[in-house]
Amino acid sequence: MHVLPGLQRLSILLIFLLCLVVMLPAKAAIPGAGTLPGQTASTDAPSAGALNDSLSQVISTLENDQQRQALLESLKQLQQANEQRKDADTGSSGLLGALASSISTFDGQDRTGFLARWKLKAIKAGQDLTSRMTLSVGAGRLLSHFLMTISIWFGIGWGLKWLVRVLARYYSWDISLPEEPAFIAVLRYFLRRALPWSIAFGATLGIASLLPASAGITLGMVMAYVSLAGLLFRLICEIIFSLFGYGHRRIAQRLLRQRALGRLFVIGALAALGDAANADEVRQLVGNNLGSFLSEMANLAAVVITGIFIIRFKRPIRHLIQNSPYPQRKQRSNAMVLMYALGRIWHIPATLFVAALFLSVITLSGDARSAFAKAVFTAGLLVVVLIINGVIRRHREQERPRGKRRRYSLYWRRLSRFGYTVLQLISWVIFLEIALQLWGYSLTQARDPQTLWQYVAHSLLSLGTTLLLAWLVWIVLDTAIQQALKSTMKTHRGRHQSTRAQTIAPLIRNVVFVTISVITLIVVLANLGVNVTPLLAGAGVIGLAVGFGAQTLVQDLITGVFILIEDTLAIDDFVDVGGHMGTVEKLSIRTVRLRDLDGIVHSIPFSQIKSIQNYSREFGIALFRIRIPHxxxxxxxxxxxxxxxxxxxxxxxxxxxxxSPLEFQGIDSFDNGAAILRAQFRTSPVKQWEVAREFNLRLKRRMENDGINMAMSRMSIQMESGDPVQGAAPLHHSGATSNGPFPGDGPVRGPSHGEDPT
Structure with missing residues (x-):
């Protein structure tokens, strides 16, 4: 997009202006601050005569109206200047605190004076070099001692390296660094590359300490130190690149390992050279001016090469940050969005950091001469923290609950995830403390309201601790809720257990989560200095108003809570509620949703439920009433x-x-002379109707196969005249069945012509 370059330039400008504001000197001079009469700059105790003279001068000043008014105006100016100093002291110096005085000095001077200072410094360095060359120190002796020191270090290092190769070949060790290395592979590779030269450096240093002091030996040790520092920095960066070899990062990782490691070696070596040139032994050897000039030039070269490295490898590093495996990209979590945004703009703060270091070096302002060495050391600490976090992440992905942990698998998974997160945060806090100690500050200092960065740091630590405690409480309570629901339903079947957990668990979890969130918010606001008493009072008034204005809603909520706690209803239960019979599809905190036998959905508030008939609990009864044929x-x-x-x-x-087997309950009643036999089955819940239908179907088929008709009502009619006909029976009506006479039916007339005898 065409808008992106403009946004990047605007971001750089805004960040640069912010740094200018933040990095104002905290110890600026107070304008207009005069001295009191009699006040001296000496720290020695004043004599009695001087003290009497000062007191006399103060008394005379207070007795004179004009002098007293002048003194009052001076005190007001001093107070105003002190307020300005207090405002300046609240600024944050942070990582680039040493740059503050340099920027102000650079802004207050013209370009001619700035170049003149560099010219003067170069002239003094040249004078030191000339004076050292004209000393009565033989060049051959210096060169021989230098070559001897380098040869000792180089020989021991190569010998140890050859020994490591022989051992690796004998024991079949894989000493290469794969694209996706394990922790043991990373450790083996680092030790193979760094341990021989580190041991060689220590041995050479020990041998040099036994020999007489010599300029050649000192220069040789400086060269060995610079080379070792460059090697270590290169190895650490290579290991970091290897940790990002999964996903779609292999091309970028391979490109960096092939083309960037040489530049990283040079950057580390130049940073070490800048640090070594400030050592007392080197300054005594080459002179203070020449040592300072070499240190600043080495730092300046390292800064320039770092800027070139950022521009040259901007895209591969962006791919290392942004690219991730497909499952993580599919989730589209907040962390993935943050990493994607960081990958797009990472070079902006990096370039600004390099520019700040460049200004810090060329301004030649006090502590600014060692700013780059401190920055490189801080970057090294950052690299170590990144490695530690990568190892923790790998270990978390490979960790699986085993053995006795399976019984507490839910607790183990959630608490282990919390523990890994806490370890990562602790590593970052330790890194921040060490970095601040390097720059002359500390997180353990007492919070000073006049110092902005201390106030912000302690506030952030307090907020982070509060959020971590809230998260831990939520993990413990949420897991306890799920475990409690499972343990109380062990005697029930699996379906009922899952439906109960599905019904009541979301309600309890939401209540607990809202409670923890509200308490955490109150604590956070209190830590930020907000008076929470009016908020609590306002919340109480609002809750009281809602309680009076929504009594039906409150009744629904309270009734629903008790119904869910008592386990009267659950999802998938078949119930009769408020005249509606159907299956429970959803339970909320206020209503229950049923789907009846016709497929109609009914939403019933809990306050309207007076009684509940639940057909899905424990067992069902399939009841039969069978009419026995006559x-x-x-x-x-x-x-x-x-x-x-x-x-x-x-x-x-x-x-x-x-x-259960069929249970006969005997003759229940008689209906028109037919006996009603009562029997029942005990069935699984909600299956009693299916069992009854299947039993009736099989019974009907059995009766049809045996030629037995079902019992039905029968009417017998007999005609009578004044004189009874011979052989005729009296007229009688009966409700018996047509399948044979029963006692009390009376005589039955024979069938007429063409009538079925049955």
């Missing part, structure tokens, strides 16, 4: 029903849903 004896009927019941229980359907 021609069938009751014992034969019970035998036939029992056989049908046994056949149903042996079927696949009955094995799953029928939990």
């Amino acid at each position: 021609e069938l004896k009751i014992d034969d009927a019970m035998k036939m029903v029992q056989e049908v019941a046994d056949e149903l229980r042996q079927a696949t359907f009955g094995r799953f849903y029928i939990w």
Whole structure:
């Protein structure tokens, strides 16, 4: 996009202006601050005569109106200047604090004076070099001692390196660094490359300490130190690149390992040279002016090469930051969005940092001469922290609960994730403390309200601790809720256990989460200095108003809470609530949603529920009332029903849903002369109706196969005249069935012509 370069330039300008404001000198001179009469700059105790003279002068000043007014104006000016100094002291110096006086000095001088100072410094360095060359020190002796020192270091280093190769070949060690190395591979590679030269440097230093002091030996040790520092810096950067070898980063990683390591060696070596040139031994050897000039030139060259490195490898490093495996890109979490944004703009703060160091070096202002060495050391600490965090992340991904941890797998997973996060935060806090100690500050200092960075640092630490404690409390309570719901439902079946957890767990978790969030917010606001008493009072008034204005809503909430806690309802239960029968599809904190047998969805508030009939708890009862045919004896009927019941229980359907044998409860009643036999099955919940339908179907088929008709009502009619006809029976009406006479039915007329005898 065409807007991006403009945004980048605007971002650089804004950040640079912010640094100018932040890095104002904290110890600026107070304008207009005079001295009191009699006040001297000496720290020695004044004599009695001087003290009497000062007191006399003060008394005379106070007695004179004009002098007293002048003194009052001077005191007001001093107070105003002190206020300005207090405002200046609240600024943050941070990592670039040494640059503040340099920038102000550079702004207050013209270009001619600035170049003149560099010219003067170069002339003095040349004078030191000339004087050292004219001393009665033989060049051959100096060169021989220098070559001897380098040869000792180089020989020991190569010998140890050859020994490591022999051991690796003998034990078949893989001493190369793969693109996706494990921790042991990283450690083995670092020790193979760094340990021989480090041991050689220590041995050479020990040998040099036993020999008489010599300029050649000192220069040789400086050369060895510079080379070792460059090697270590190169190795650390290479290991960091290897930690980003997964995902789609291999091309960028391979490019950096092939082309960038040489520049990184030069940067580390120049930084070490700038630090070594400031050492007392080197300054005594080459002179103060020449040592200072060499240190500043080495730092300046390192800064320039670092800027070139940032511009040259901007794109590969951006790919290392942005690219990630597909599952992480698919989640699109906040961390991924942050890393993607950081990858797009990482070169802006890096370039600004290099520019600040460049200004810090060329201004030649006090502590600014060692600013680059401090910055490089801070960068090295940052690299170490990144490596530690990478190792922690790898270990977290490879960690799996084993053995006894399986019983507490949920606790273990969540607490281990919290522990890894705390370890990473602790590593960053330690890095910040060491970096601040390097620049002359500390997080452990007492918080000074007049110092802005101390106030902000302590506030951030307090907020971070509060958030971590809130997160820990949430993890413990949330896991305890889930474990408690599982432990209380161990005696129930799996479906009921899952539905109960699905029903009540979100409600309790939301209540706990909101409570923890509110308490955390109050604590955070209190730490920020906000008076939370009016907020609490206002929240209480609002809650009281809502309670009076929404009584029905409050009633729904309270009733719903008790219904859910008592486990009266659960998702997938078949219930009869408020005249509506159906399956529970959803339970909220205020309503229950049912879908009836016709597919209609009913949403019923908890306050309207007076009674609940739940058909899904523990078991169901399939109840049968069977009319026994008139021609069938009751014992034969019970035998036939029992056989049908046994056949149903042996079927696949009955094995799953029928939990008890058929239980006969006897003759329930008589209906028009037919006996009503009552029996029942104990079934699984909500399956009683299916069992009853299947039993009725099998019983009907059995009766049809045996030629038995179902009992039904029957009417018998007999015609009578004044004189009874011979052979005729009196007229009688009966409600018995047509399948044979029963006692009390009376005589039955024979069938007429063409009528079915049955």
